[in-house]
Amino acid sequence: MIVAGIDCGAKNTKTVIMNDKKLLGKGMALTGFDQDKAVEKSLADALDEAGLKIDDIEAIGSTGAGMEDIKDAKVKVNEIKAMAKAANFFFPNARTVTDVGAEMGRAAKINEEGKVEDFAINEKCAAGAGAFIEAMARALEVDLEEMGPMANTSEMAIPMNAQCAIFAESEVVGLIHAKTKKKDISKAIHDAMASRIVSMIRKIGVNKDIVMIGGVGLNPGFVESMRRELDLEKIFIPEDPAYSSAIGAALLTLEEA
Amino acid sequence: MTDETKKEEFWRWTEANWKNPDMKLEDLKIITAGIDVGSVSSQAVIVGDGQIFAYGNMRTGSDSPESARNALNYALKDTGLHEDRIDYCIGTGYGRVNVPMADRSITEIACHARGANFIYGPEVRTVLDVGGQDCKAIRCDGRGKVTNFLMNDKCAAGTGRGMEVFADLLSVPITEVGDRSFDIKEEPAPVSSTCVVYAKTEATGLLRSGWEVNEVLAAYCSAMAERIYSLIERIGVQEKFAITGGMAKNKGVINRLMKIMGLEAMKTQWDTQIAGAAGAALFAHTLVERGKGRK
């Protein structure tokens, strides 16, 4: 059965096409202020990659902040469930999964079937979401993509006091004025963010393999800060972590349709 | 004046010093001082026998000890009073532990309540102080003793900083925010995101969908008023009610806040920004009176 999974995130809309458990194509578009357009574009790209037409799709599942707006979606998948399903799909041993997106952070404890046992969410405050690192990159005048690799070249541990993205901007500017190296500031930023996410994960308990999905999983600086903070050897990240929730939505659609 | 200094100018009161013309130095028995080192401005208040004798109010520099010294010198200027004559000195404010001439420090919460009791009179029961980087809500009794308080200095929403970020985004000078937010046809719904980062995104969307700048300003002012109200609500409002701090000058927020509360804020002829330092000096006076002073 061919299904599409669409994840309408605050920043990007991601679509995957799957034939049973096989990934056929994927597409991503900036959500911006026009959700419909983003869905249309990411879907078109995914179809293109899969070499399929819209009529080939038997069911659509949606998840993410804007999921209610997708008219054609047959199945609406709760974000936590989508995340849990995806983690279980990629790493069957995983019992803890975390998803850090542009405007939220989430963590869940899952069982061997990928069902949610407990979860914690952080939203509506940019200090605990990807938006924090974005805002800091602007203050530091460094490209977002460079932030992580840069942080990983630093050996320093500078504490950041501000627990608010807005106040942290001033703190970063202060550090720049104090001639602190950008790589050290970048590391401080990732550490601060990781410590907040890890506290959230601790709430549900750290057990066995930890999986991280979501676009922030592409940021090596953040992953490294998380690993240090959790005192683990490795954090499991699927290939193309940004598409994980869309894949989770597609898999659950397969089960329900 | 650059934009930066204009902005700072708005959140603090203008630099000033004052000496009480009705008090004579020779007559004073107990002389105490309170120094409040805030993030933006610092004040020193000299109290003689329980009355305000003089004060100075100025910009906080890059280091706290120096700012405290400058504020004190400014208060003492042209009063004929020498620093050695001060019987007891208390530091307060966020830089309170860095006031070198202070004999001890007391929190801004306690000092603010004590000072408000003096400045507004003993009827004041609820004091709201919204500064550049924090928001304090304090309830106190008729003697200026704190009965309930909270302080929010973690989140920029509901502080002067949040308003600054918006004024910048909309390219409206901070001093014009109040007036322009009322220059609208109809009061819009408040901005729904609390987080300043997300509220900015929301505002950008509103502008794109054709909202006027003034409407967006109005929507943010009322979001701010609601936000501040939800903080005071936590401690419960009791009349009479007073507002201090830089936000008191932003009527776009304050008028909307008073409307939500259904209360008028108290008025005073004093510069309300000296509340913390005055409270500190008055505490010092009581300590000396009770024989707990320096000597």
Added chain:
Amino acid sequence: MKANYGYKDGSGDFFISIDTDKCTGCGLCVEACPNGVMTVGEDENDPFSEDEVASVDETERKKIKYTCAPCKGEGKTEPCIKACEPGAINHSW
């Protein structure tokens, strides 16, 4: 006095409130807290009081949502609240 330590941000209200009239300064909450959030000392906000009272450590005031998170799991009661015999401690969340 009701002393509210903590904050309100976009994600909610996180205040630990201590009723200093009830608090005896016994320090049981300090012992109970696994994360060093609570401390006992002179009442910072009542300069004329001689009694020691509990408060939230200054370094923790802006992050209790995170620090206290492990205590907030389902079915668990916060150790600090449980330890306090006179019931002086309350959490807003």
